[in-house]
Amino acid sequence: MDDYRLRHELRRGIESLCRRRGDLLTETERTRITEEIIDDTLGLGPLEPLLRDPTISDILINGPNTIFVERRGQLEQASISFHDADHLVQIVQRIAGKVGRRLDESSPMVDARMSDGSRVNAVIGPLALDGALVSIRRFGDRRLQASDLIGHRALTGEMWDFLSTCVATGLNVIVSGGTGSGKSTLMNALCSAIPANQRIVTIEDAAELNIHLPHVARMETRCANVEGKGEITARDLVRNALRMRPDRIIIGECRGSEAFDMLQAMTTGHDGSLTTLHSNGPRSALRRLEMLVGMAGMELPAWFIRELVGSAVQIIVQCVRLPNGQRKVTSISEVTGVVGETVSLHDIFEYKRQDTDPTTGKTGYFRTTGIRPVCLDRLATHGARIDPSFFEERILRVDRCDTIPRLAAAPGRSTL
CATH class of the missing domain: 3.40.50.300 (P-loop containing nucleotide triphosphate hydrolases)
Structure with a gap:
């Protein structure tokens, strides 16, 4: 299956499960849970909303609970977080795997280019002491003239x-x-x-x-x-x-x-x-x-x-x-x-x-x-x-x- 078809089928399955206990979830909660599961399963987890935001030029991660973004030249703390340090490492390894790079304790640093052209640098333990350190430099769809x-x-x-x-x-x-x-x-x-x-x-x-x-x-x-x-x-x-x-x-x-x-x-x-x-x-x-x-x-x-x-x-x-x-x-x-x-x-x-x-x-x-x-x-x-x-x-x-x-x-x- 291509990515579009996978996302479509996964969304149908999640919505079907949520409807079984519709009395426990509001429509807003069902939508949020669905998007989070799809992003975590097929995408880059909590990073997906940031990567979809065209106003963000840099994403800076200092461990699972400290994420900063740059908008219009100013740094601000993002309202997202990862479940734990292992969840962050798993997402970073997914990024490295997509570009054919290896990221583990024997090779704890990676510098690569993502499929959308963004440049990513990541450092994990034992070099990073408080959780993985990730820097993503994003580039707009249209180059400035x-x-x-x-x-x-x-x-x-x-x-x-x-x-x-x-x-x-x-x-x-x-x-x-x-x-x-x-x-x-x-x-x-x-x-x-x-x-x-x-x-x-x-x-x-x-x-x-x-x-x-x-x-x-x-x-x-x-x-x-x-x-x-x-x-x-x-x-x-x-x-x-x-x-x-x-x-x-x-x-x-x-x-x-x-x-x-x-x-x-x-x-x-x-x-x-x-x-x-x-x-x-x-x-x-x-x-x-x-x-x-x-x-x-x-x-x-x-x-x-x-x-x-x-x-x-x-x-x-x-x-x-x-x-x-x-x-x-x-x-x-x-x-x-x-x-x-x-x-x-x-x-x-x-x-x-x-x-x-x-x-x-x-x-x-x-x-x-x-x-x-x-x-x-x-x-x-x-x-x-x-x-x-x-x-x-x-x-x-x-x-x-x-x-x-x-x-x-x-x-x-x-x-x-």
Whole structure:
């Protein structure tokens, strides 16, 4: 039987049993019991109502009785619970089993992607002391586009238009930020600016990107099996991607020695590549890149690593999740090479934080810094001629989505 038929037959059986003692249950109680049994038998038990709720972006479980969810950037405690610790472990093992992973005392951690695209990480005993720890990162059915990001005031139309022009004309971009700051969402939106005639290879630990372009080759890393064999790392996939004739390589998140191969690819004909990075700021992102390159297992001198980073990366976009749950692009910075022993970096756009206005809810404002980007000459060679006065120091208006500037969809077209 398929899942639909199973649920139908199980519902008929439960309702038949409930009708035998209809004097003990109200209609509401019968409906609740029926749904709970179906969810626990064929689904993921108490998690099912949360997974059906489109407003929830994260589900965080700290034992059978402590479940939190994130809605619109704010954490709140959910009103569900599991019967006991064993019930929670049983549900988590069901999740792991559906994706072909094993979860028990000999293999107490799992990191996988669920059938709906959600990313799940689970840790059970003996590592988890107070019951299983589970984190589920959910993704909406519809990926956020430029209009959504501007409508949510994550950045302004001018900032988006500059970024999309940079992507369209082949500058290498790193999207930096903390966990849950919107890095992957922004990078996914930026991919819409890539010309449709280019071949893109994506590499991810858990598939999150949803790029609507005609020529996309997607790859996903693989964890080792229970015998400790069969692991395929991001570095393995980057090396393989170079043999697949890509125009651009997009790495979902750069977190290890693959940074060295990625930077080499950026400097050897794969212009316009993108990746995300965990860091607290653009300068921290550069230092983290240098550290990751050092993990490649080769004794590279510090000056060589800095030269590699300075020549490979052109734009760093910093994303931040504010205390009120809002996601903001707090800076767009340009890397202009190496000066002495330092990678040169300057901000083009920035978000200036202020105390929250109780009447409007505003937490700050976007502005240009007054620095003219060095990359303007390079953009001009691709036909994107931008008036330097655009970057004069000023406060930027946060337009609603119906006043978005035209997007840079391909090289050869200026939008500013």
